[in-house]
Amino acid sequence: MRLLRTLMAAATALAVTAFAAPSFAADDPGPAAYAKALNGKRVMLVPLAMGFDLAQGWAHYLKKEVEAWGGTFETRDPNWVVDAGAQAITDAIASDTRPDVLIIHAPDLNSYSKLMKKAQAAGTYVILVDNPANFPADAFVGSDWDKLGQLEAEAAIKGCGENSSKKIGLVQGDQANSSSLYQYAGIMKVLEKHPDFQVVAKPDSNWDATTSRNVT
Structure with missing residues (x-):
């Protein structure tokens, strides 16, 4: 020990x-x-x-x-x-x-x-x-990925404000990595409390910088 x-x-x-x-x-x-x-x-x-x-x-x-x-x-x-x-x-x-x-x-x-x-x-x-x-x-x-996802969503809502389109694009790493999965879960917890904000796109980057730029 x-x-x-x-x-x-x-x-x-x-x-x-x-x-x-x-x-x-x-x-x-x-x-x-x-x-x-x-x-x-x-x-x-x-x-x-x-x-x-x-x-x-x-x-x-x-x-x-x-x-x-x-x-x-x-x-x-x-x-x-x-x-x-x-x-x-x-x-x-x-x-x-x-x-x-x-x-x-x-x-x-x-x-x-x-x-x-x-x-x-x-x-x-x-x-x-x-x-x-x-x-x-x-x-x-490591990090508390769920909590980080919540903080990210709260920051996005605050940063966009009520006069924005309220449409969110979410670029994830992939659909299997736990950091992506747990962050996504945290983000959704916050967005459920703000139904006027919606995720309209959620492409994967596969952890590649070029792919991330292209899908963005």
Whole structure:
């Protein structure tokens, strides 16, 4: 559990470590506990792909933290291919150097569920980052997407005002990713209270900038 708490703390700190390095009092027991928990441990990140800013940021700071405490950090790059991600997780579980912690950026709610259960059964902690899934992971580190959707809808209604067309175009990532699904649910909760505002278009971008511009 010390290892799990350490990784949760490191993952949570990703948003702030870019701005300030932590300072510890001379008698702070934290550093010694982190070093003891992570020394000699293997941590693997399996994102949707390594070629975009979120995954690169996570990898940079996780590598910095894990290796600073004496652990080993590595990544696998599915490059947006779900089957490749599943194979990477399968290989990791079967490896002689099986990771002690898998940090997974799930592509949808269900694709990796059986594999994550298998990883846990083998003794590997599973941390979901950014996207929740239909799986009881050891920890989830990410946003409250439903609440963000509500805030977005409220901002749109306030920004458009009563004298607007009250027509909303909603560009989603896709129909499977949990961040899209939960944000959409949050948006609809707010719009149900404002029936005069209507979503008149909701195309998917498939997480591609060019597609997003074109559908917009």
